[in-house]
Amino acid sequence: MVGKPVLYGFDGSTYVRTVRMVLADKGIEYDQVPVNVLAGEPRQPEHLKRHPFGKVPVLDIDGIRIRETDAICRYLEDIAPKPPLVPDDARARARMNEAIGLIDSYGYGALVGVAGYHLFPDFIGGQNEAARERAITDSQTLLTLLMENRNGAGWLAGDKATLADYFLGPIMFYVALTPDADAVMSVDGVKDWWEAMQAHATFAVTAPDLG
Amino acid sequence: MVGKPVLYGFDGSTYVRTVRMVLADKGIEYDQVPVNVLAGEPRQPEHLKRHPFGKVPVLDIDGIRIRETDAICRYLEDIAPKPPLVPDDARARARMNEAIGLIDSYGYGALVGVAGYHLFPDFIGGQNEAARERAITDSQTLLTLLMENRNGAGWLAGDKATLADYFLGPIMFYVALTPDADAVMSVDGVKDWWEAMQAHATFAVTAPDLG
Structure with missing residues (x-):
C-alpha cells in the first residue's frame, strides 16, 4: 500500500x-x-x-x-486478504453477495426507517406512523429471508463473519436501541446472530460514540 | 452444473x-x-x-x-469463469465494483427515469417534467463520473467488457430510444462506449422484442 x-x-x-x-x-x-x-x-x-x-x-x-x-x-x-471476509465456497459467496444486495436494496431503507423514526427522525423526513409500520414489516421480511438463507450457519453466509454481516450489523446496532427492537429481533434466528455480532471484536471497537 | x-x-x-x-x-x-x-x-x-x-x-x-x-x-x-467478466487487476476490479454500486444506487433510477418518462410512464409513477429534468441531470452526473473513472479504457473497467458494462448497457438501450438520448449521450466518452456496447455479441442477441 x-x-x-x-x-x-x-x-x-x-x-x-x-x-x-x-x-x-x-x-x-x-x-x-x-x-x-x-x-x-x-x-x-x-x-x-x-x-x-x-x-x-x-x-x-x-x-x-x-x-x-x-x-x-x-x-x-x-x-489484504487476511483475515478473509469473503467465503471460499461459491455457494456461500453467492449467499453473501445476495445478502449484501438485499440489504442495500431493501434492508437499509427498512431498518433505518425503524431506527430513524426513534433516533434521527429528521434524517428520514420526519416521523410517520404508517411509514414506521411498513418499515417494521419490511425489516421482518428481509430478516426472515436472510435467516432462511443462513440455514443454521453461525453467520449470514457460513461459519465465519463475512462482508454481509458487516453490512447488517451496523444498521442493527441502531435498531437495537429502539422500542421496536423486540418486533424486529423476533424473527427466528436474529437474536443468535445479533449476540454473535455484538461479541465480534471489530464490531465492538467501531461502535459510534453516541455522546 | x-x-x-x-x-x-x-x-x-x-x-x-x-x-x-x-x-x-x-x-x-x-x-x-x-x-x-x-x-x-x-x-x-x-x-x-x-x-x-x-x-x-x-x-x-x-x-x-x-x-x-x-x-x-x-x-x-x-x-463458469470463461470468458472472464471480472478484471484480473485489483484496481480495475475496484472500478467495476464501484460502477455497479453507482449504477444500482443512482444510475438505474436516473436513467430509467429518463427512459420511463417517454416509454413506460406508468412504471415510474406517471410523467412529471421536473422529475424528468432531474433524471437527465442525475444521468449526466453518473455518466460523467463513470467516464472519468474509465480513464480512456475501452470499457468501464479496463479493455474488456465486464459486469459493469452489462449493468449499464441494458438501461442505456432504453434511453437511446428516447428524444432525451442526445442530452444523456452528450457526456464525454459515452458515445464511444455506447457504440462498443451495441457491437457486443451477447448484447445484440439479448435485445428485448419491442413488438
Missing part, C-alpha cells in the same frame, strides 16, 4: 462503520475525515467533489478514489 | 438482460419463466414466494435460489 489511506465519512454512518470494521480486521491504519451525514455535510460542495451524489464512505487509497461501500470493502479484501 | 437453471424474469427487464448476457457469454443453457415487470407480475403471490420484495431476476441453479442481479452474475462467474 502506498501511504496511509484516507476515509471520508463520520462514525455515525452505518456504511462507514462497515468499512472501518474491514480496515480494523485487516490492520490497515488510516486517516479519517469525519463528514457528518446527519448535519448534511456530504451535500456540501467540498464533499460533492469526492462523491457527486453526496454519499459516504469514500476511500482514497493507493492513488485512487473509491466510492461505494461494497467496492471499497472488496478492494481492501483484494489487497 | 446440476440440471438446467431456471431464470425468472421477462426480457424487458434491464437487470434480467444483464443476467441473460452473462448466461449467453458462458454458454449456459437455461429455461426462462417470463415474469412481466410492466404488468406487475413480480408482485403476484407466486413470485413473492421467490423474491419477497417482488423483484426480478431470480435464478434457480445447482439446487439453490439466488436473488439480486449482482449475486447471480458473480455466481455464474464463479462456476
Whole structure:
C-alpha cells in the first residue's frame, strides 16, 4: 500500500462503520475525515467533489478514489486478504453477495426507517406512523429471508463473519436501541446472530460514540 | 452444473438482460419463466414466494435460489469463469465494483427515469417534467463520473467488457430510444462506449422484442 489511506465519512454512518470494521480486521491504519451525514455535510460542495451524489464512505487509497461501500470493502479484501471476509465456497459467496444486495436494496431503507423514526427522525423526513409500520414489516421480511438463507450457519453466509454481516450489523446496532427492537429481533434466528455480532471484536471497537 | 437453471424474469427487464448476457457469454443453457415487470407480475403471490420484495431476476441453479442481479452474475462467474467478466487487476476490479454500486444506487433510477418518462410512464409513477429534468441531470452526473473513472479504457473497467458494462448497457438501450438520448449521450466518452456496447455479441442477441 502506498501511504496511509484516507476515509471520508463520520462514525455515525452505518456504511462507514462497515468499512472501518474491514480496515480494523485487516490492520490497515488510516486517516479519517469525519463528514457528518446527519448535519448534511456530504451535500456540501467540498464533499460533492469526492462523491457527486453526496454519499459516504469514500476511500482514497493507493492513488485512487473509491466510492461505494461494497467496492471499497472488496478492494481492501483484494489487497489484504487476511483475515478473509469473503467465503471460499461459491455457494456461500453467492449467499453473501445476495445478502449484501438485499440489504442495500431493501434492508437499509427498512431498518433505518425503524431506527430513524426513534433516533434521527429528521434524517428520514420526519416521523410517520404508517411509514414506521411498513418499515417494521419490511425489516421482518428481509430478516426472515436472510435467516432462511443462513440455514443454521453461525453467520449470514457460513461459519465465519463475512462482508454481509458487516453490512447488517451496523444498521442493527441502531435498531437495537429502539422500542421496536423486540418486533424486529423476533424473527427466528436474529437474536443468535445479533449476540454473535455484538461479541465480534471489530464490531465492538467501531461502535459510534453516541455522546 | 446440476440440471438446467431456471431464470425468472421477462426480457424487458434491464437487470434480467444483464443476467441473460452473462448466461449467453458462458454458454449456459437455461429455461426462462417470463415474469412481466410492466404488468406487475413480480408482485403476484407466486413470485413473492421467490423474491419477497417482488423483484426480478431470480435464478434457480445447482439446487439453490439466488436473488439480486449482482449475486447471480458473480455466481455464474464463479462456476463458469470463461470468458472472464471480472478484471484480473485489483484496481480495475475496484472500478467495476464501484460502477455497479453507482449504477444500482443512482444510475438505474436516473436513467430509467429518463427512459420511463417517454416509454413506460406508468412504471415510474406517471410523467412529471421536473422529475424528468432531474433524471437527465442525475444521468449526466453518473455518466460523467463513470467516464472519468474509465480513464480512456475501452470499457468501464479496463479493455474488456465486464459486469459493469452489462449493468449499464441494458438501461442505456432504453434511453437511446428516447428524444432525451442526445442530452444523456452528450457526456464525454459515452458515445464511444455506447457504440462498443451495441457491437457486443451477447448484447445484440439479448435485445428485448419491442413488438
